[in-house]
Amino acid sequence: MLISTKQIAAQQEVSLNETLFIHANATTFVSGETLLYKIYCLKSTDKTPSAISKIAYTELVDSNSNVIFKNKLRLNNSTAAGDYFIPTTIKTGNYKLIGYTAWTLNSSVSKIFQIDIKIINPYEVNETNTADKNSSIKTTEEKAVVLTASPINKENLLDQNFKINLNKKNFSNREKVVLEIASLSSAEKGNYSLSVRKIDNLTFAQQLTASEFSKNTASIETLKTKEKLILPELRGETISGKIIPKDNSTSIQNINVALSITGKSFAFKVVKTDQVGHFIFNLDKNYTGNETVLQVLGEQKESFTIELDKATEPEYSKLSFQPSFRLPIEFKETLLERSIASQIENAYYLNKTDSLVKPEKIDPFYSPIAKEYNLNDFTRFPTLKETIIEIATAxxxxxxGGNYSLHVVDYSTKFQSPEPALVIVDGLLLQNVNELFTYNMNNVRSINVLTGGYYVGPKVFNGIISIITEDGNYTSPQKENYILKPALLRPSLKKSYYKTDYTDTTKYERxxxxxxxxxxxxxxxxSNGKPITFFTSDLSGTYEISLEGFTEKGNPVSIKDFIEIKDSSAN
Structure with missing residues (x-):
């Protein structure tokens, strides 16, 4: 059982056994670089994968409690990966990368996983004259810690069950590296992330490793349900809100509310409000749509407006940040090198972009029982009227007068219900279908028709007419009070990160x-024993290989090794 409860003195106690660990590619960044990270959602007690939450959140927060970016990530096998490009609009200073789920927000902010991040903006204009005249980067506060250079730590981090094997330790520019993670016992399945990154004296802090994190085995935290609990996102993404009546005498209970996420893989769901007019939608699939639309259904729909619940977030005012800092002149050369390198890389980003992984196609909720009319199989007609008469005869x-309604024709019965059908276009519910009768049917790919009564959630419809456009981006001009089109934060699409291949030495030589x-x-x-390969770049120096993760049994894996890259043109 995921969440255990027991009755105590007329109130319940709920067990909170979930935590997060984040592996980031670095802790210090210069403007123009990219923060990369992987989230591990684990049980607090034994660090095995947690099956409770299906959605996780990451935020970069500055020392004034401002959220710089927020990512919403769908957990797959209790893990997710994300990234953030550091723009030149962010000021030099201390930040925190925070990871949480809705369920872990029931704990104190001190228990929410956080990594201290330093960002250096070399393009920032100095805002004070109180800093050291020799400083290359200055902060706005008078009392700031002057960071000192620390030697590059090349100490290997070993693991009792795994070992990094390299084809060699020293490489030239654009040379192939063959890396193998060898199992010293039996290979265990698990979740792992691997980073290979150049290190220098701007690395001021080491992040917490999985092994160090695992030593802090916590007891299960008990929460009293008499207090207000933040519910976990057990089945997937949650969208919730309430309806607000224009007249206080209007009942707000048992009112149908519809959710449409439009697109080629669309979502359409209907729920009823509770006694206080509240509703919750659970999106159990990875719907990636163009637009989110909520609507009140029924004859009294114009008596209501819709308001979404405010997203619950950690109490940032309780976060403890490191003191502000200044960089002395000795970091100038390193900072200049990293700044130039990021500018060159970003100038050629078209050749080196990460790619979005195409999301899995989600069949419509009525599939495969609806009759599909693919309009490309017929002689096309310009209007919906003609198309219904000549092609979509169901x-x-x-x-x-000037108003229209759409219905389904069920030839298997003599009785035909006078009620209109559910009409959706690319998943968007249309309660007023007049606009379809002036719509250019050349933009429509297919019409799907389902006869008979059909339940969507608590609501029964007299058949379904689903219109699919060629581009899947239909937008209705309707702007009614009972329709809400919020700008929601949706889960980020999964990425396949760029990997250079210099097998053909002439392909990218310029x-x-x-x-x-x-x-x-x-x-x-x-578990597959396959070697990992990658190519070095034109930058010489020391590179850190960092592997972090957890086995299925909750055993942490933290390994570090190093390689050297020397400028081949100097030979």
């Missing part, structure tokens, strides 16, 4: 390669 329309991040793979599989 549908019909009625006209009353394109500079100033990558400091040689490899980032948040989905390492150690």
């Amino acid at each position: 549908a019909s329309y009625k006209q009353n 394109i500079p390669d100033f990558r400091s991040q040689l490899l980032w793979n948040p989905e390492i599989d150690l």
Whole structure:
């Protein structure tokens, strides 16, 4: 059982056994670089994968409690990966990368996983004259810690069950590296992430490793349900809110509310409000749509407006930040090198972009029982009227003056219900279908018709007429009070991170390669025994290989090794 409860003195106690661990590619960044990270959602007690939450959140927060970015991530096998490009609009200072789920927000902010991040903006204009005249980067506060250079730590981090084997330790520019994670016992399945990144004296802090994190085995925290609990997102993404009546005498209970996430893989769901007019939608699939639309259904729909619940977030005012800092002149050369490298890499980003992983196609909720009319299989007609009469004969329309309604024709029964059908276009519910009768049917790919009563949630519809456009981006001009089109934060799409291949040495010989991040793979599989390959860049120096993760049994894996890259042109 995921969440255990027991009755105590007329109130219940709920067990909170979930925590997060984040592996980031670095803790210090210069403007123009990219923060990469992987989230592990684990049980607090034994660090095995947690099956409770299906959605996780990451936020970068500054020392004034301002949220710089927020990512919403769908957990797959209790893990997710994300990234954030550091723009030149962010000021030099201390930040925190925070990871949480809705369920872990029931705990104190001190228990929410956080990584201290330093960002250096070399393009920032000095805002004070109180800093040291020799400082290359200055903060706005008078009392700031002057950071001192620390030697590069090349100490290997070993693991009792796994070992990093390299084809060699010293490489030249654009040379192939063969890396193998060898199992010293039996290979265990698990979740792992691998980073290969250049290190220098701007690395001021080491992040917590999985092994160190695992030593802090926590007891299960008990929460009293008499207090207000933040519910976990057990089945997937949650969208919730309430309806507000224009007249206080209007009942707000048992009112149908519909959710449409439009697109080629669309979502359409209907729920009823509770006694206080509240509703909750659970999206159990990875719907990636163009627009989110909520609507009140029924004859009284115009008596209501819709308001979404405010997203619950950690109490940032209780976060403890490191003191502000200044960089002395000795960091100038390193800072200049990293700044130039990021500018060159970003100038050639078209050749080195990460790619979005195409999301899995989600069949419509009525599939496969609806009859599909693919309009490309017929002689096309310009209007919906003609198309219904000549092609989609299982549908019909009625006209009353300037108003239209759409119905289904069920030839298997003599009784035909006068109620209109559920009409959706690319998943968007249309309660007023008049606009379809002036819509250019050349934009429509297919019409799907389902006869008979059909339940969507608590609501029964008299058949379904689903219109699919060619581009899947239909937008209705309707702007009614009972319709809400919120700008929601949706889960980020999964990425396949860029990996250079210099097997053909002539292919990119005229394109500079100033990558400091040689490899980032948040989905390492150690059970298949296959070697991992990547190529070095044009930047010489010391590179850290960092593997973090957890086995299925909750055993932490933290390994570090190093390689040297020397400028081949100097030989």
